[in-house]
Amino acid sequence: MADTLVRKSSSSPSLLFRYGPEITGLASLVVAALLFELLVRVGVINRYVIPPPSDVILAFERVVTEEDILGRSGATAFEMIVAAVAAVLVGVPVGALLHRSPLWRRAMEDWVGALAAAPIVLAFPLFLVLFGRSPKTIIVMAFFHGLAPIILKTIEGLSGTRKVLINVGRSLNMTSSQMFWKILFPSALPVIFTGIRLSWTFVLITVVGVEYLINLGGLGQLINELAERYDLPGTYAAIFFVILVSVFFFILLERVELWLRPAR
Amino acid sequence: MEDIRLQPAMVVDDVVKRFGRGDEIVTAVDHVSFNVAQGEFVSVIGPSGCGKSTLFNIIGGLLGDYEGSVMIGDERISAPHPAVGMVFQEESTFPWRNVIDNVAFPLELQGVAKSERMDRAHHFIDMVGLASFEKNFPSQLSGGMRQRVSIARTLVSQPKILLMDEPFAALDEQTRLLLGDKITQIQQELNQTTLLITHNLTEAVQLSDRIVVMTYRPGKVKRIVDINLKRPRTSDVVGSDAFGHYVAEIWNDLREEASRGMADSESAASRRGAHG
Known part of the structure; x- marks a missing residue:
């Protein structure tokens, strides 16, 4: 009996300790929702600007059954994955090439930095002319927006490789290809992943933003339509699905990172 | 029969290294000669x-x-x-590889089959006392x-000469003494020719011939000072009179040099201060 009591008392604090951050995060969300509910109901916040959270929850069913939310989430996720993966496949090699050539690096780095800061979403009329009102436009724009952080962080990661690790490689007479794949690249991976995370955030913003602006495709278009209908609870419910797609996206990235960098 | 220890494994002969150009030339190494026997x-x-x-x-x-x-x-x-295996002063393990993969790394580059490189890596990990941390x-x-781990990674290639640059510089004195024991034990076990670069007097006397x-x-x-302390040697030697005698004798030589170095850094700092 005493033994059971001891086990019980020792297991509950450890559970709380283990899931403490998740429980606290979830509780904060619930508290914030309740606070908004209260502020809207007493009239401090106008319900035509921010709907009460209870209305948003009720709108979920309608959005799911009437607005083909799964199909739209799938369309947005597809555009995001194509653009994001393309940004990685192009950005990392371009970053590696620029790292190898100091002249090109000095010539291009500022331009790439400018590309990262440019509000590419606003250039949508140009892309519409080039690629038509199709998912291709959304993907190409998101790709360009997501490219710069990966290039910049790849250069930064490769340049930041500790000199002593390079000297270990030199002392072992490694070829330049071995040096890249076995020392420079793995050493740069944490910084490259920071670039990928930034890039994927840019990609997500661009995909949803351009879908909204050109009224085409997945969740961005749905948000546009619901906002046009002045269905604010529905709009917020759709925004929630954007967050879901984003969470799915970043869990996927975390899995890939865990696979590539088991020593994190 | 010729004593194998008398055959030089390495000869450093009249080595000079200068850095810089024109009026800015600094001589870092000036006509240095010595050899290291097998x-x-x-x-x-x-x-x-x-x-x-x-x-x-160099x-x-x-x-x-x-x-x-x-x-x-x-x-x-x-x-x-x-023939030369290098151990660096700075921490040089690969953070993305576990201990056994770090140690097996040079063999991987040489194209040694996986089972053989794992066996050899395991042997040297065991030798440095990290068997349960593979x-x-x-x-x-x-x-x-x-x-x-860095030392095991260097030894796994079985270099003729183990070259170490202050490998314990970042460690506390007690760990340094204990690792000195480990190095002595490995050096004796493998009859490993070793050249240690250090600024630590007790470490040099504890380990060197x-x-x-x-x-x-x-x-x-x-x-060049011969250290005639008995082998096999352990860190117990630091308590002996002979050890103290060697430390005092070498410090006598070093004190003047260290004072010049200190005076130089202080005047450089004051020049920087005056310009700042």
Whole structure:
């Protein structure tokens, strides 16, 4: 009996300790929702600007059954994955090439930095002319927006490789290809992943933003339509699905990172 | 029969290294000569700025452009040589590889089959006392353990000469003494020819058969001291009168050099202060 009591008392604090951050995060969300509910109901916040959270929850069913939310989430996720993966496949090699050539690096780095800061979403009329009102436009724009952080962080990661690790490689007479794949690249991976995370955030913003602006495709278009209908609870419910797609996206990235960098 | 220990494994002959151009030339290493016999443990000691690290890079083949010669057999060292295994002062394990993969790394480059390289890596990990940490990543190890991984990674290629640059500089004194024991034990077990670059007097006396004392800039050989302490040797030796005698004797040589180095850094700092 005493033994059971001891086990019980020792297991509950450890559970709380283990899931403490998740429980606290979830509780904060619930508290914030309740606070908004209260502020809207007493009239401090106008319900035509921010709907009460209870209305948003009720709108979920309608959005799911009437607005083909799964199909739209799938369309947005597809555009995001194509653009994001393309940004990685192009950005990392371009970053590696620029790292190898100091002249090109000095010539291009500022331009790439400018590309990262440019509000590419606003250039949508140009892309519409080039690629038509199709998912291709959304993907190409998101790709360009997501490219710069990966290039910049790849250069930064490769340049930041500790000199002593390079000297270990030199002392072992490694070829330049071995040096890249076995020392420079793995050493740069944490910084490259920071670039990928930034890039994927840019990609997500661009995909949803351009879908909204050109009224085409997945969740961005749905948000546009619901906002046009002045269905604010529905709009917020759709925004929630954007967050879901984003969470799915970043869990996927975390899995890939865990696979590539088991020593994190 | 010729004593194998008398055959030099490495000959450093009249090595000079200068940096800079025109009026800005600085001589880091100035006509340095000594040799290291097979199975011998030699330390090079000197104050900061005496060209120890430059010498380490020259002998390791990382600095190919120098005058004089570093010979291993009939070969002059001008690039990294497979006969020389280097252990660096800074922590140099690969954080993305676990202990066994770190140690097996040189064998992987040589194309050794996986089972054989794992066996050989396991042997050297065992030798440095990390058998139960094979699957751990460097971030899960202490500084001393990480340096032992680096040493095992260097030994796994079975280099003719083990070249170490202050490998325990970042460690506390007690860990340093204990790791000194481990190095002595490994060196005796493998009859490993070893050249240690250090600024630590007690470490040099604890481990060495001979100590090359360097002057402050430009780095010249001031004296070579034979250390006649019994082998096999452990850290217990630090309590002996003979150990104290050697430490005092070498410090006598080093004090003047270290004082010059200190005065130089202080005047450089005051110049910087005056300009700042």
